[in-house]
Amino acid sequence: MPVYKAPVADVMFLLEDVLEIGRYSGLPGFEDVSADTVRAILVEGARLCEAVLQPLNASGDREGCHRAEDGSVTTPKGFREAYEAYRAGGWIGLPVPTAFGGLGLPAVLNAVMQEFASGANLAFGMYPGLTQGAIAALLEHGSDEQKATYLPKMVSGEWSGTMNLTEPHCGTDLGLIRTRAAKQPDGSYRLSGQKIFISAGEHDLTDNIVHLVLARIEGAPAGTKGISLFVCPKFLVGADGTIGARNAVTCGKIEEKMGIHANATCVMNYDGASAWLVGEENRGLPAMFVMMNEARLAVGVQGLAVGEAAYQNAAAYAKERLQGRALTGAKQADKPADPIIVHPDVRRMLMTVRALNEGGRALMLETALQADIHRRAADEATRRAADDRLGLMTPIVKAMLTENGLRGAIESQQVFGGHGYVAEVGVEQFVRDARITLIYEGANGIQALDLVGRKLPKDGGRAMMAYLGELQAFLGRHAADEALKPHIDPLKVSAGHLQQATMWLMQNALGKPDNAGAASTDYLHLFGLVALGHMWARMAKAALAKGDDPLARAKLVTARFFAERLLPETGLRLARVSAGAGGVMALPAEMF
Amino acid sequence: MPVYKAPVADVMFLLEDVLEIGRYSGLPGFEDVSADTVRAILVEGARLCEAVLQPLNASGDREGCHRAEDGSVTTPKGFREAYEAYRAGGWIGLPVPTAFGGLGLPAVLNAVMQEFASGANLAFGMYPGLTQGAIAALLEHGSDEQKATYLPKMVSGEWSGTMNLTEPHCGTDLGLIRTRAAKQPDGSYRLSGQKIFISAGEHDLTDNIVHLVLARIEGAPAGTKGISLFVCPKFLVGADGTIGARNAVTCGKIEEKMGIHANATCVMNYDGASAWLVGEENRGLPAMFVMMNEARLAVGVQGLAVGEAAYQNAAAYAKERLQGRALTGAKQADKPADPIIVHPDVRRMLMTVRALNEGGRALMLETALQADIHRRAADEATRRAADDRLGLMTPIVKAMLTENGLRGAIESQQVFGGHGYVAEVGVEQFVRDARITLIYEGANGIQALDLVGRKLPKDGGRAMMAYLGELQAFLGRHAADEALKPHIDPLKVSAGHLQQATMWLMQNALGKPDNAGAASTDYLHLFGLVALGHMWARMAKAALAKGDDPLARAKLVTARFFAERLLPETGLRLARVSAGAGGVMALPAEMF
Structure with missing residues (x-):
């Protein structure tokens, strides 16, 4: 049976020694976040994920979700109890302002918990994860009434959330959306249409499901400029917050998928369902992007999480499985063979x-952490710089961490041979x-286009220039550091590649968008490698400072x-x- | 529903224009292999694969194989009829000498048919594929009596074959094998032990199953030098070739796997099963290697085949699916969106x-083709050179083509987005x-070790020197060819990398085997890329010679x-x- 141990020690090293979050104690929400508090929170979260979520991962995959004739959906055995434990622990509201019932803790801690939950059980983690995304969208764009109606129950986890785009x-081209919204005399709308691939669209974990839905108001302009965002609960909610009549939104089917079987991927049918506009008419896409950006980072975290879980199992197997002898001579001569971790290619x-x-x-x-700084810093310039970095890095985190997660899962599986x-x-x-994870929340090719087509040129390239400036300053500061040389020198070469590639795009892609499109995925990977290399050099620096310590x-x-x-x-x-x-x-297209 | 069209035109281009198999008409078996004959054979094979095997691919995956209480195994619906058609078509005996009931046609044509069958239905293709491997081992190492007893029925496909190693x-370390062979007074043996991961170990497609089994004769030396090869039929065979009593070999379990559900992966229990020695005592591994080398090439073909099938579906989808507009402006303005093949990243x-x-x-x-030349050429030097090349390229074909096949399947899946x-x-x-395909018949890391540790140094590096010589001669011959420049120049750079890497190994790995192990996989990929680049340059040359033609x-x-x-x-x-x-x-191992 697979194992999973939440990487608490590695996270603590990153938070304390690399990111030095103590530096941010002046930010709201960070005041009480001492290293001891953080560790206590993470240890608690780790225990929940290891003891409650992980044991349901394989069984949930085997059992899957089941839809009954009446459109209700049952999650696998044990999921209700696990969800109740997760919900009751307050984890969903961890980053939500206390005014809405949350804990008001930093987003960076929430990201850690997302990793732990997804590493233990990806399909499970999606349920609270989607709710967190819906909460973020309502916090940013919902009316006061909408916030009062939905947020407390969503933050407590009694109700869950979804996003309905496809x-x-x-899918990618949301301008083609056909779901219609008909305005009613009371100011509400009736939604009609079909959405597909709705994760957690229907299930038995919560009393209500709050769907955020993109639809087209009758008479709206064509294309993306005519899309509005709506909130559409499974059960209507009375003025007193009690659950009322069943709304006309039902799950028509759940998809048989390659994986994440324990998360219901639903076809959702809207048959005149009552819904309420979130934000302004025809401004649905920008509002949904709040949710999508949260979700994109969270999907990057998922990729990482699965890669980590796979790694742990492969490492354990490599230390146990006896097969062959070390090339340099038997390491465990008393046994019939050496553990396969002696083999350089297994170690590779x-x-x-x-x-x-x-x-x-x-x-x-x-x-x-940039999300926290963006949201919480006192001065505008700091907030803006953090937002720039967040926007620039979001497609990279999403695409790189998911590609690496899949690669890691495949390499880890390879260590097991036929088993x-x-x-x-x-x-x-x-x-x-x-x-x-390479597909949903914007396929990775879309992330690459977002990076090259939007994030790079945005505000005259401000975010990119700031990043390159920081990278050069880092390289400059450590140019003479002999101990860091094995890390700084290669990073310098790769930083040069990034600059050349960026220059190439400036010179060749502005007038020829196909050059941008054809370069986008490789540019994202190049940037991602440099970003990882930068973090590795920072980790090496922190490790050197830490002195003689096994982790360092x-x-x-x-x-x-x-x-x-x-x-x-x-x-x-x-x-x-x-x-x-x-x-x-x-x-020519016909030759493909 | 997925589609599959056997790539007959591409194969014909390769056989006629690139490999110019007309040059080999002097070899036995090649005399009557005119382009027209080859095309007729391939069109016939393609039709069978497209019309009979491919329609069972998805249904076979869904249904899988089932084992009954008595140990019998049922293949998915339609497989028996499809197998009968495949068998009756004479495809299993295609490369087998006519003396044993085969068609005596070149191995290169058999490889083509393996690709078509695996592209249409990988799980199906394994049944006849394994039989072909067992035939090859018996042809090479079986006694005349064994050949007479088993080969005609295997060649006709009435009986199938398996290989029992793991x-x-x-798995990798066959020196640890425990299955015991006890010699009987009549010269036969009784096998006792358990084998796992036996593909097609039990099924309902044939009247008998001929297991080739590695086991240890009582008193044999420890390790790989004490392993012998046995033939052990499911049903004993009378002197007149009729099927007799059930042998004591049974399927104890079939594995639930990630894929190839329609091929039964069996735990085989040998409980004193009657078996006969193939070849010499304690020389089982070299004998089994004949089968494994055939199988390794065939697995490379499988990787290619699945990559091709995946590509065809992705290409079709990319031409149909309307989503977004070309970056350079609408290509199909009358439609709501352009087909996604307009997007550079999809084309990438x-x-x-x-x-x-x-x-x-x-x-x-x-x-x-080297296998054919090795087997059929008149002069010793030609045969030897072909055998050298075959040995050198076998691990590369196995590992590169399977890695590329998986990568191709993943990239193709990505084109479909959520669908x-x-x-x-x-x-x-x-x-x-x-x-x-990256795992079985020697995990790809084992292929890399085979290349670096055995094939490179073998006979003083003769095979490698011959390859590099041929490559340099090719580069030299076309150095001044302007039309080939875009292909030759990059190949020259990469050939230089291969030479440097080979030199590095010679200088750094002889005394330090860990350097060989740590380099092995990357060396194999480097070599594989150069080998592919060499073939691409040869294809470019043939295409230029072909003149104005869509395929060219x-x-x-x-x-x-x-x-x-x-x-x-x-x-x-x-x-x-x-x-x-x-x-x-x-x-340190404990830190993993």
Whole structure:
């Protein structure tokens, strides 16, 4: 049976030694966040995830969700009880302002808990995760009345949330949305249409489900400028907050999927369902983007989480499984064979996954911290800089951490040999589960276009220039540091690749958008590698400062591995970026 | 529903224009292999695979195999009829000498048919594929009596074959095998033990199943030098070839797996089963290697096949699915959106898979042709050179084509967005099925060790020197060819990387085997990229010679894409090879 241990020690190293969150004690919500408090919170969260969520991961995958004739959906055995424990622990409201019943703690801690929950049980973690996204959207765009009606119950987890964007004929291209909203005399709307791929669209975990739905008000302009956001509860809510009549929104089907079987992916039918406008008419997409940006970071965290869970199992197996002898002679001569961790190629796989995971975790927490600074800092310039960084890094965290998560799951499965292919062993589930993270909340190609087409040029390239400036300053500050040399030198080379690629885009893509499109994914990976390399160099620095400590020593070894074997991929990515769109666009469509 | 069309035209281009098999008409078996004959055979095979095997691929995956209480195993609906059609078509005996009832046709044609069958239905293709491997082992090592007893029925497909190596505690390390063989007064043996992961170990497709089993004769030396090979039929066979009593070998369980559900992966229990020695006592491993080498090439073909099937579906979807507009302005303004094939990033994915598939197919056929030359050429030097090349390329074909197949399946699935994750759509099966090809018949890490540890140093590096010589001669011959420049120049750079990496191994790995182990996978990929690049340059040359022809134009575009975007990965691989084992081996095992 698979194991999972939440990586509390690694997180504490990142928060304390690398991000030094003590520096932010002046921010609201950070005042009481001492290292001891953080550790206590994380240990508590870790215990819940390890003891309650993880044991349901394999069984939930096998059992899946089931829809009855009446459209109701049952989650796998044990999920109701686990959800109740999670909800009662207050985890859903962790980052929500206390005014709405939350704990008002930093988003960075919430990201940690998302990783723990997703690492223990990805399909489970999606239920509270989606609710958190819906809460964020209502906090930002909901009316006071809407906030009062929905937020307290959502924050407590008694009600859950969903996001309804996709329709059968449109996913990425939301301008094609057909779901209609007919305005009623009382100011409410009636929604009619069909949404698909709605995660947690229907289930038996909560008393009510609050759907946030994109739809087109009758007479609205065509395309994305005619999309509005609505809140549409499964059960109507009375003025006193009590649950009333069943609304005309039902689950028509749940999809059979490759993985995340324990999360119900629903076709949702809106048959004149009562709904209320959130924010302004025809401004639904920007409002939904609040939720999507939260969700995109959370999906990056999911990729990381599954990669970490897979790694832990592969590492345990590699230390147990006896097969062959070390190339340098028997290591455990008293046994019939050595554990396979003696083999350099097995270590290569494990070190790769480890380096990607730990680097990804550092980048993810650094990015989540920007959300806190953006929301909480006193001065405008600091808030703006944090928002810039958050926007720039969101597509990178989403796409890189999910690609790395899938890669990590695949490499980890490989360590198991044939046993990794057998369902009973439980690691093939990591591959099937991780696979969705590259697709949903904007397929990774869309993340790359978001980075290259929007985030880079935004505000005259301000966010990118700030990042490059910070990176150069970091390189400059440590140029003469002999101990950091194995980390700084390769990073300098790769930072140069990033600058060249950025320059290439400026010179070749402005007038030729196909050059941007053809370069986008490789540019994102190049940037992501540099961002990971930057975090690895910061970790190496913190590890050196920490002195003789097992975790610090392991960090330095893994940092070296990253710098030697993974970071050099930036050269390849630059070559691809600079190749231009010619070879990509030359084949006539009918020849594919 | 997924589609599949066997790539007959591409194969014909490779056989006629690139490999020019007309040159080999002097070899036995090639005399009557005119282009027309080959095309007729392939069209016939393609029809069978497209019309009979492919329609059972998704249903076979859903239904899987079932084991009854008595140990009998039922294949999915339709498999018996499909197998009968395949068998009756004479496809199993295609490469087998006519003396044993085969058609005596070239192995290169058999490899093509393996691709078609696996592309249509991987799980199905394994049944005849394993029989072909068992036939090869008996042809090489069986006694005349064994050949007479088993081969005619296996060649006709009335009986099938398996290979039994793995045991619960040993896969890669066959020296640990525990299955015992007790010699009987009549010269036969009784086998006792348990084998696992036996593909097609039990099923309802044939009248008998001929197991080839590795076991240890009582008193044999420890380790790999004490392993013998046995033939052990499910039903004993009388002197007149009739089927007799049930042998004491039974299927104890079939595994639930990630994919290839329609192929029964069996636990086989040998409870004193009657068996006969194949070849010499304690020489079982070398004998089994005949079967394994055939199987390794066949698994490479499987990876390619699934990548091709996935590509075809992604390409079709990309031409149909309307979503968004071309970055350069609407391409189909009369429709609500453009087909997604207008987007450069979608094309990047498709071109990547296409370039890997077509390059892989070329390398695979070139390698399969070596098997023919090795077996059939008149002069010793030619045979030896072909055998050298075959041995050198076998681990590369196995590992590269399977990695590329999985990558192709994943990229193709990505083109489908969320729909690709839904089982009904059918492309996620390609990912689950392709996944096994990186694992079985020697996990890809083992292929890399075989390449670096055995194939490279063998006979003083003769095979490698011959390859590098041929490559340099090719580069030299075309150095001044302006039309080939976009293909030759990058290949020259990458060939240099291969030479540097080989030199690095010679200088750094002989005394330090961990340096070989840590470099092995990256070296294999570097070599594989160069080998694919070499084939792409040969294809470009043949395409130029072909003149104005749609297939030739597509080849040149794809060749350019490969040279610009995929081949440069050799630089990264060289960096990793040269990084040495330090970073890989430094972390104490307990810190993983």
